[in-house]
Amino acid sequence: MDATDTPDVALAQSGDESAFQRLVERHSLGVFQLAFRLTGNESDAEDVVQDTFLKVYRELKRFESRSSFKTWLHRVTVNCSYDLLRKRPRARLEPIETDGGEAGLRAEPEADASGQPDRVAYGSEVHRRIEAAMQHLSPAERTAFVLRHFEGRSLEEIGEALGLRLGATKHSVFRAVQKMRRALAPIARTAEWGS
């Protein structure tokens, strides 16, 4: 990937727009996928794709071709997603239900006619709770968690991309994990059969 990028980056830096177009077309999907992970929302991810390439265009001259274009692009994507998360109102601030008392929600998987728990319903309940918990993470928590847990990035790398100190990055991941666990707690005791 990067071997292909190097000549196009050099051309784009000297003002060749078709070279820049090749870079955009080559990496759009990857940028979208990462942005979707980070924002959890299709239209936000599309906005991030645009913002990212615009920022890359703006700062291309300062990019030093010694480093990997893809790594840099990844970082800009993280930055733009993070900015967007920070601007996005965190609408639902009511706490996620952490006890079994909430109306209409299953704290236990339902049993089907044969007395077996409904695995599909359980799976979607886990999914729903994870989604809800993700919505409640702060931008830093969400970004750090997605990058560490789903993307397997090192904390050091995450901290660099977000402009956070290592301690702050560690703490963000930790708080995110705590929130996820709290959200999953009501159904955790049935997790054994689910795995």
Added chain:
Amino acid sequence: MRHPTDEQFVLYHYGELDQAEGAAFRSHLGECEGCRERLATLERELAAVRPVSIPERPTDYGARVWARLQPRLAEERARASKAASWWSFGAVTLRPFAYAAGLAVLVVAAFVAGRFWAPAPSPGQVAGGTPVSSTPSTTAGSEPDLAGAPGGAADPTDAAMAAARVRERILALEVGEHLERSQAALLEVMNAPDEDDGAIDLSADQERVRELVAENRLYRLAAIDAGESAMAAVLDELERALVEIANGPSRVSGTEFERVRGDIDEQGLIFKVGILGETLRQRQAKGSSI
């Protein structure tokens, strides 16, 4: 026995404990049944947190992204050639900015200059250079006279001198207030709290600072016109700092921010702005020059 903290469990899971901590953690696990169970529970729970599926994109997605992006690149080129950001490049490129405002600003500045910056004429002499209206005004703030307005043949009367002094005081008052607002804004930026992630969010301050830049530009041009070089110099420095803040990213990392803070500090800018403000307050009281 000291059990590891929840945070250490999480960091261990992700392989992010440093060597010594990791070794201590493992040796504790070897002798603590409870912590082995805690770890097993954590890993089971985190294993359940799987990524959501990502929506498909069309096969020509890259081309679609480009089609949407391309017009914005043209705008970007136009914008970039107009004003290179001091923030980004560390170069002082204030001028294009001042010119961008164009003739309108100059006209307004001339108006402001004519209205406020007329030196107090000495007896037997008309106000030199800058046009001054001879109409004395009781309500100085809503004075209707315009610089260069016809019929401005000022007589060296007491009334004209009094009017000039009033104008000077109004200017001192206005610039003084502007400086106070700027000082407050700079102090707020200097003391902007780090967020829990170590970065600084300036978006709220920037809104305010943008207004101050526009205001400052008028006063600076007026000061230059009036030959008030000390005031113009401070306003010039102030404007650079304000422009840097206004045009910078709304969110900066701690490191970037330290640099800006350092720049403001190094120039002793807040101090100078404060001094000038104080001088103007005195001048407003006495009607003397800086």
